[in-house]
Amino acid sequence: MEEDGFAATKLFNCGYSYTYDDVIFLPHYIDFSTDDVSFSMRRVPLLSSLMDTVTEGAMAAAMASLGGFEANMNSTEQLCLALIHKCKALKTVKQIQAFTCKTGLDTDRLVAGKLIFHCVVSISDALDYGRRVFSHFPDPDVFMYNTIIRGLAESDAPQSAIAAFTEMRRGSMVIAPPDSFSFAFVLKGAANYGSLRAGVQLHCQAIRHGLDTHIFVGTTLVSAYAECGCVGSAKKVFEEMREPNVVAWNAVVTACVRCGDVKGAVGMFDRMPIRNATSWNVMLAGYTKAGELELAKKVFLEMPVKDDVSWSTMISGFAHNGCFYEALGFFRELRRVGMRPNEVSLTVVLSMCALAGAIEFGKVLHGFLEKSGFLWIISVNNALIHTYSTCGNVDMARLIFEGMPKSKSIVSWTTMIAGLAMHGRGEEAIQLLHDMKASGIRPDRVTFISILYACSHAGLIEEGRTYFSKMVDIYGIEPAIEHYGCMVDLYGRAGKLQEAYDFVCQMPISPTAIIWRTLLGACSIHGYVELAEQVKERLSELEPNDSGDHVLLSNIYAIAGKWKDVAAVRRSMTDQRIKKTPGWSMIEVDKMMYTFVAGEKHDKITQEAYEKLREIMLKLRVEGGYVPEVGSVLHDIEEEEKEDSVSRHSEKLAVAFGMERLREGKIIRIVKNLRVCRDCHTVMKLISRVYRLEIVVRDRSRFHTFRDGSCSCRDYW
DNA sequence: CTAGGGTTAG
Missing domain, CATH: 1.25.40 (Serine Threonine Protein Phosphatase 5, Tetratricopeptide repeat)
Known part of the structure; x- marks a missing residue:
């Protein structure tokens, strides 16, 4: 598979020095008849009602708002172009669009092109409107197609960028051939779609047009191959580029990092003639992804210029390796040097809370986000939904989901479904899938992973079977x-x-x-x-x-x-x-995270936990009728010794510590890296009954909520 | 056109 991508392209000898070691038959055109990539160019009646609302007065006011430009306006076309440039909201774009219909400028190539471009590139959530303007234009040119492809490539349905490209090719008798922009944008779509087949076919076409070594096209080809896991092909494309610039160099280092080839990344990095901050950031990500935290830290300290991305990378990298303390340290450092946290650094810290189960710290961040206006950003909401769900408070997650100010993205829906799923609320997750479809969003492969996960964790076998076949038959997802x-x-x-x-x-x-x-x-x-x-x-x-x-x-x-x-x-x-x-468990007390490791270090905190645990176990034997279950102990040692080893499991220590330190009536929330053992599960149930406590344990696969002597997993985990 | 974040089975 790895080399196939590149080998296939060698079929097309277009005056370039390709050798044929492997011949794979591929059509010269992209045939997606078997894929689900519908791209409708339906002509939609556009804004006939709005047209009447555009009065001479409104246009005069708009013209006045142009101020200094006014003197140079010698045609309505130029006026329109200048007005579009000024638009900041879709509402105003619609007004101008209505004006163009009224004045006959809707068939003006420059104006329509500018309108489409503005909708796709400069205004958020206006892609759909841009598409409608596009579909209304009688004979769209390459620039218009490129703009649409560009927008679609970054949308929730990147495969439609490929469909749009195909449609452009079909009409190529009347319009000009695709240019470097067409290939750069459509390849971005193929990369986002993760389709090697599309990538290879586009590569072939690029070769036929003599554009495969073009700086932009080549760079996107490198990242498209990397996205499909073909690091070898990515490197080969790079080596064929005649004068790679920094961006191309960055792309090839990134390609290595994406595919887990740290050695290759270091090699390329060392060969780089020039390096900007991006190049260093790629190496930071490469090292943290490989778990090489010390090397990442070394690069971080050495790099000449650190930007906001550098800090986010460090926070995220350390958090994903379980080093929450250091991760938080980088967040503090970011603020100490006077950088303002942006929406990415904040989502990174939120995701750290999710990993660590630090719900109290998450709430503090939530408050900050509310005050500082970050809640207008969809991704920030998604991060909050994820954080609350994975910290055990799925109802709060649901509240945020329902109250999202802007439209929900496919990620919002999928995150919410996954959140319900991990709490065993399978029926609600399935209901949400239906709501999602009703609101016009098409579930994708990740959504179905969450749905199937929901079914398996709620014991919904028939439903799981049904959705698996629906995914294939109705949604065409392989x-x-x-x-x-x-x-x-x-x-x-x-x-x-x-x-x-x-x-x-x-x-x-x-x-x-x-x-x-x-x-x-x-x-x-x-x-x-x-x-x-x-x-x-x-x-x-x-x-x-x-x-x-x-x-x-x-x-x-x-x-x-x-x-x-x-x-x-x-x-x-x-x-x-x-x-x-080694198993570890964590508990948050007064916004501090405490980690317990089975039978390790006898520091003061651990001692305190042990003491409390002894007291609890005694009470459980007397009042709860507790008998230890030692089945899951690794060694065939003496019974008593086994019992002792089980009694030291980290989750028991964390619970005991929580009972000692937390306020009365507080829910005890534990995060554990492994799956909870049977004996601990029994003990938690007993504690919840004897002490009238609620305990929420997140283990590596799901949540357990212990209440009145029973667990939400119905002993099924 | 390249870098960091939000969804993903065990």
Whole structure:
């Protein structure tokens, strides 16, 4: 796959030095008849009612607003152009558009082009209107097409940019051939759509037009290939460019980073003749994505000019690696040097709260956003929805979602659906899908991942099946590995292990380690020892050193009482030097985050938690009838020792600490990096009953809300 | 045309 993209283009020898090592037949035109890329050029009646509202007086007032320009206005065309340039809102654009209809300027090429351009580029949420003006124009030229393609490429439906390009090509008998802008914009659409097929075909066409080494086209080709995971092709396109500028260099370094090729990125970075702040920022992102935080910090300190992007990259990079303290440090540093937080740095900090489960800090930020007017930005709202959902307060997320000031984007809908899903509120998530369709937004592949996730976590098996086939049949979305993963989880979680296994065997793409791991997790919930062994064998072929897989298998044996097998797994782990991922849990008290690690460091805080925990466990035995469950302990050690090891799990410590420090009646919210174990689950249920407390635990796969002795997951996780 | 953020199965 990797090299196919580039090899295919070699078919077209257009006077360039391509060699043919691989011949793949491709048509000379883009054929998307099988894809769902409708692009309707329907002529819509436009604004006949508005036309009458444009009075001479209104136009005179508009002219007056032009001030100094007025003297040079010697034609209505020029007047219109100047007026359009001044427009800041769609409402005014509509007025002028009505004026052009009235004066016959609607067929003026310059004016129409300017109108379309203004709608697409300068005014937000006006793409649709621009499209309508476009569709009204009798014979649109390349510039108009380019503008429309440009807007569509950045829209929620980037595939329609490709369709628009195709339509332009079909009409190429009457209009001029595509230029470098056409290719740059449509390739951006292909990249956003993530379609290698479209990318390759466009590359072919670019070669035929002699534009593939054009600086803009080449640069976009590099990033389009990278977006499809073809880092080799991206590099080759770059190497063929005759005089790459800084932007092209940045693009190729970015391509390496996108595809996880840090070495390649460093190599390219070192070769760069000139570097601006962007180049350094790309390296920061590259290092943090690879988990190389020290190197990222080194580059950050060394770089000559830091801009707002640099800080956002550091905050996000450290947060995604679990280093919340340092991440917050960069946010403080940003303010200390006198930079104003912008909407991106704020969403980055919000997403840090989401990762850390820091709801109190999130609320502080929410207040700040409200006061400083940031809530007008859609992405900021999306970040808030995500933060509240992943911090356990999905109702607050819903309030923000409902109250969004501007229109909701596809991300807003999908985020909300995913939020409901992770709280087990499957029916509401499905209802939201219908509301979304009713409001005219088409669900995409990510939306369906969230829907299938919702079905599996709420035990809605039939619904899950239905939506999977609807996605394919009605929406023409080809299922990706993520969708298959959801389906395996859906069957497995519900105890339909045979169906899950059959499903994996019938998948048209080869199952990844993640797929097998999902199945292994299902085996562990439902105690299928034999199937687990089979599945583990597959995993050993694919990823033999994953500690989680070993621990899961060992737990499956332990629950079945097969202590010899437990010991064998443990031995093989020691032999292969596989270390268990240490479990940690976090709790926020007075806007401070406290992290507990099982059986680690006996500092004052941990001591305090232990002491409280001892007291709680005693009370649970006496008043709650608690008997420890030790099935999920890795070692076949003495019973008493096992019990001791279970009693030290980090989530218990975090809960105990919360009970000690938090105000009475406060909900105890815990975030854990692994899945919560059975014994801890039981203990939490008991605590919620005996102490009349509410505990919310976010583990690596979902939320557990413990209330009155039971859990929202209905013991199903 | 290039960099940072908001959605994504386990």
